[in-house]
Amino acid sequence: MAQESKPVAQVDVRNIGGIDEASVTLPEGVSILTGRNATNRTSFLQALMAGLGSRQSSLKGDAEKGEVTLVLDDETYTRTLQRRGDSVSFDGDPYLDDPELADLFAFLLENNEARQAVARGDDLREIIMRPIDIDSIEAEIRECKREREELESEIEKLDSLERDLSDLETDRREKVESLEAAREELESVNDELDELDTGIEESQTRKQELENAFQRVRDARSKLDNIEFDLETERSTLSELKAEREELHETIENAEKPDENADRLAGRIDELRGRKRSLDDDINELGSVINFNEDLIDGSGIEIYEGTPSDDPTDALNADGQTVCWTCGSEVGTDQIEATLDRLRELRSDKLDERSEIRAKIQELTDQQSSIREAEREIERAQERLTAVETEIESTESRIADLEDQIESKQEEIEELEQDAESIDVEGYDESIKLHREANEIELRIERFKDEIEEIDDEIDKREAAIERREELKSEREELASRLTELRTRVDRIEETAVEEFNEHMETVLEILEYENLDRIWIERRETEVREGRRKVTRTRFELHIVRSSSDGTAYEDTVDHLSESEREVTGLVFALAGYLVHDVYETVPFVLLDSLEAIDSDRIARVVDYFRTHADYLVTALLPEDANALPEEYAYTESID
Structure with a gap:
C-alpha cells in the first residue's frame, strides 16, 4: 500500500x-x-x-x-x-492489462465472486488460488530438479576424484622411485660400456659408425614404444565406447512407449483452453446480466421506461407486481423475473463448476504431456548419442588398424637396423651390442616413466583444480534446494497466509461489529482426497466454521445457511479482504x-x-x-x- x-x-x-x-x-x-x-x-x-x-x-x-x-x-x-x-x-x-485480481478482491460489488462464494458455500480455496500460475511453478520445479541432479552428479564425480587423488600420489611416488632406479641402472650400464670401449682397439670412425647404428635402433624403438602406447589408449577407448553402446541399446529397448501422443494431447489442451475462455466470457456476461436485473428489481438500475420518472423508484412496479421488461418493453411479473434470475444464477454456478473441472483436466493433461515429451526427449538423446558412439567406434577401429600396421612396419624396421648394427665388425662387439641393447631398453623405460609422471602430475593438477570448485557447486546445490523448497511451499504458504489473514481480520471485525451470540467465524485448512480423471490426488480445502453461543452461554457450531444476511455480507467482504492482502492487490x-x-x-x-x-x-x-x-x-x- x-x-x-x-x-x-x-x-x-x-x-x-x-x-x-x-x-x-x-x-x-x-x-x-x-x-x-x-x-x-x-x-x-x-x-x-x-x-x-x-x-x-x-x-x-x-x-x-x-x-x-x-x-x-x-x-x-x-x-x-x-x-x-x-x-x-x-x-x-x-x-x-489483466483485471483478474481486482475483479476478485478489489471490486466488491454485490455479484463479486469472493463475496458470493461465502454465501453460496463455494470452494473458497479455489477463489484464493485462482490467480496463481500453478503450471509455471511446476515447470520451474522440474527445471530446478534437473539442475540439481546435474550438480549432484558433478559433485559425486568430484568426490570420486578426491578419493582417487591419494592413489595417484602413491602411484607418482612409485614411478619416481622406479625412474631413479632406472637412471642408476643406466649409469651402471654406461660405465660398463665406457670400460669396454676403452679396451676395444679400433679406429674412431668404426666406433662412431657403431654408435650411429645403435642410435638408429634406439630411435626406432622409442617410436615403436610411442605407437604401442597410442594403440593401448585407443583399445581402452574402444572398450569404453562399446560398453556405452550396450548401455544405450538397453536404455532405448527398455524405454516405455507413451500411451498417448503429445501433439494429440496439445490439441485437446487447446480445445479445453478454448472452452475455458468461452466459459470465462459466459460467466462474466451472466454476472453482468444478473447484476443488471437485480438492480432493476430493487430499483437501483437504469430507467428503461419512457416519460417522466417518479421520485419513488417503486413506481417502476405497478400494483399487480409488474415491471417493464428492459429487452422488449412489455410488462412482466416480478416473480417471473426472479425465477429467471434463479435460473441464471444456477446456470452461472454450473458454468463455474464446469470451469473448475476443465482447469483440473487441463492440469492433468499438461502434466501427462510434459511426462511424454520428457520421455521422448530422453529416447531422442539416447538415439543421437548412439549414432555418435557408432561413428566414434568406427573411427577408433580404423585408428587401431592403422596403429597395428605401423607397429608391424616399425618392428620390421628395427630388425633391419639391428642386422645393420650386427654387420659392423668391431672387436668386443658381442658384449658391446648386448650392453647397448640393455642401455636402449633402460632409456626407453626412463622416458616412459617421465611421461607417466608428467601425465600423473597433470591429472593431479586437474583434479585439485576441479575439487576446488566443489564448494562452489555445493553452494549452488544448496541455493537450488532452497529454491525448490520455496517453490514447493509457495502454494502452501499462500493458502496458510490466506487462512491466517481471514481468521485474524474476521476476529477483529466481529469484535468491532459486536454481533450478538456470534462468537467466531474462521476457516480451517484441510487436506482431502479427490479424484481427478483416473487418479486420486490430495487437495486442500478451506472449511468455513461458525461458532455461536446459546442463551445459557454454551458454544455450538452453526452453518453458513444460518448466518443473517448482514453476517453473511460481512463474512464475504472479509474473505475478499484476505485475498486482497494475500495477493498484494494494493500494489496492482x-x-x-x-x-x-x-x-x-x-x-x-x-x-x-x-x-x-x-x-x-x-x-x-x-x-x-x-x-x-x-x-x-x-x-x-x-x-x-x-
Missing part, C-alpha cells in the same frame, strides 16, 4: 449502465456515492471498474457505444464499450470498491468502511443517504450522478 499522498482521480463516463454522461472527482481516501435507488451509483462503480480494466460492466440499453476516461497520477486511461450484435466488445487502454490497483451494503445496519457499515479504508489509497462505496449519515464528515461525498 502506498504511503505517499495520491492526487485526485478524475472519472468521466458516457453511456455506461444507466448513465448518460457523468464526471466525478475522487480524492485520496474514502469517497461516498450517496443517494436513493436508481441514482446510478452502481453504474458509476461499474464504469470505474471498466476504466480500471474490468469487463464486468454493461453498456447503456439505448446506446451503441459507451466510454470511460480515468485520469490518475498524470496518466490518462480509456475504455470503450461497443455493441456488436448480441454482445458488447471492450477496447481502449485501461489501467490494468489503488482502488477498493464497495456496493450493496444495505443488509448491514448503518452503524456497522460505518465501522466496516473505517476498517477497509486503511488498506487502499482510494475506497469508493455506494450508500443510501441514511447509511451515509452514520459516516464521518471528513469523507468525500457525491450526492448525484447524472
